[in-house]
Amino acid sequence: xxxxxxxxxxxxxxxxxxxxxxxxxxxxxxxxxxxxxxxxxxxxxxxxxxxxxxxxxxxxxxxxxxxxxxxxxxxxxxxxxxxxxxxxxxxxxxxxxxxxxxxxxxxxxxxxxxxxxxxxxxxxxxxxxxxxxxxxxxxxxxxxxxxxxxxxxxxxxxxxxxxxxxxxxxxxxxxxxxxxxxxxxxxxxxxxxxxxxxxxxxxxxxxxxxxxxxxxxxxxxxxxxxxxxxxxxxxxxxxxxxxxxxxxxxxxxxxxxxxxxxxxxxxxxxxxxxxxxxxxxxxxxxxxxxxxxxxxxxxxxxxxxxxxxxxxxxxxxxxxxxxxxxxxxxxxxxxxxxxxxxxxxxxxxxxxxxxxxxxxxxxxxxxxxxxxxxx
Numbered sequence: 001x002x003x004x005x006x007x008x009x010x011x012x013x014x015x016x017x018x019x020x021x022x023x024x025x026x027x028x029x030x031x032x033x034x035x036x037x038x039x040x041x042x043x044x045x046x047x048x049x050x051x052x053x054x055x056x057x058x059x060x061x062x063x064x065x066x067x068x069x070x071x072x073x074x075x076x077x078x079x080x081x082x083x084x085x086x087x088x089x090x091x092x093x094x095x096x097x098x099x100x101x102x103x104x105x106x107x108x109x110x111x112x113x114x115x116x117x118x119x120x121x122x123x124x125x126x127x128x129x130x131x132x133x134x135x136x137x138x139x140x141x142x143x144x145x146x147x148x149x150x151x152x153x154x155x156x157x158x159x160x161x162x163x164x165x166x167x168x169x170x171x172x173x174x175x176x177x178x179x180x181x182x183x184x185x186x187x188x189x190x191x192x193x194x195x196x197x198x199x200x201x202x203x204x205x206x207x208x209x210x211x212x213x214x215x216x217x218x219x220x221x222x223x224x225x226x227x228x229x230x231x232x233x234x235x236x237x238x239x240x241x242x243x244x245x246x247x248x249x250x251x252x253x254x255x256x257x258x259x260x261x262x263x264x265x266x267x268x269x270x271x272x273x274x275x276x277x278x279x280x281x282x283x284x285x286x287x288x289x290x291x292x293x294x295x296x297x298x299x300x301x302x303x304x305x306x307x308x309x310x311x312x313x314x315x316x317x318x319x320x321x322x323x324x325x326x327x328x329x330x331x332x333x334x335x336x337x338x339x340x341x342x343x344x345x346x347x348x349x350x351x352x353x354x355x356x357x358x359x360x361x362x363x364x365x366x367x368x369x370x371x372x373x374x375x
Contacts, residue, residue, distance in 0.1 A: 030091065046118050
């Protein structure tokens with residue numbers, strides 16, 4: 001089939017079949033890298049696209065300098081000065097690209113299970129995978145989940161949750177609540193939000209145009225993402241896998257007047273109905289990864305004085321000629337188990353935060369300069 005002649009809709013005001021059931025699960029983001037493969041064979045097998053349909057561009061992205069694209073579907077790779085490949089091929093499918101791939105999968109009479117089987121077959125490494133559930137019923141009020149969390153009626157191995165509410169100032173009304181479980185640097189993070197308000201704001205229409213609509217998103221990175229792919233290659237049911245991950249990760253309960261152990265408290269009924277037919281898929285949940293800022297704070301509180309003692313001792317010993325060819329800081333760091341592949345993501349988040357802060361400061365300077373010019 002020539003997909004150029006049958007393009008999917010680019011604006012997704014829902015998903016196909018949204019009227020058939022209140023819960024629709026979908027793949028909402030996918031990043032996967034392949035090495036030592038016939039890339040055009042992989043592209044055709046997984047994406048259903050031929051080499052002649054792809055556009056080649058010189059575009060940089062996280063160290064890659066070449067781009068193959070078809071609409072919103074992107075494949076990045078890197079070549080050296082001799083035009084030789086020196087890294088793998090990185091597929092980047094944003095939410096829009098995933099909706100396009102939905103269309104192509106259906107046109108080829110395949111399912112996402114087939115796609116994940118092929119990713120495994122070609123030994124692809126998935127660096128990010130997002131699953132989402134669109135709830136058009138909806139089963140519960142997200143603000144109620146936030147309040148239950150504040151009341152201690154949430155059971156989870158995650159340490160923190162975050163929430164914010166968008167309020168229209170002119171009318172003083174709620175325009176959407178978002179609830180996060182897990183930190184931005186965590187290999188597993190969850191986001192619950194009111195999708196109808198987001199879509200109404202995007203299309204500049206009243207929220208009633210979209211009706212009730214919650215979305216529940218699961219963001220997985222690296223090991224968690226690859227572990228999830230194993231399940232998705234086994235089960236042809238995105239809804240079951242997504243709800244089973246949620247079911248294993250946390251639950252909402254009703255406080256018991258007689259039992260202090262909330263792990264034994266009864267399930268909050270709307271959550272129980274939502275999670276009804278789910279299993280329990282455990283993606284080897286580990287403690288949340290600390291940010292660079294948290295690393296710095298820990299060093300300040302736990303290590304600063306000890307390190308200062310060692311460095312002063314070194315300074316005075318060298319000053320008296322007692323030692324010479326010694327660098328204690330270098331000696332300490334030589335025992336580090338730092339691995340750029342393991343910790344690079346944490347560093348990248350730190351750099352992104354600094355860049356965003358610098359951009360915000362620059363924007364404020366521009367605004368201030370413009371204001372001064374107006375005066």
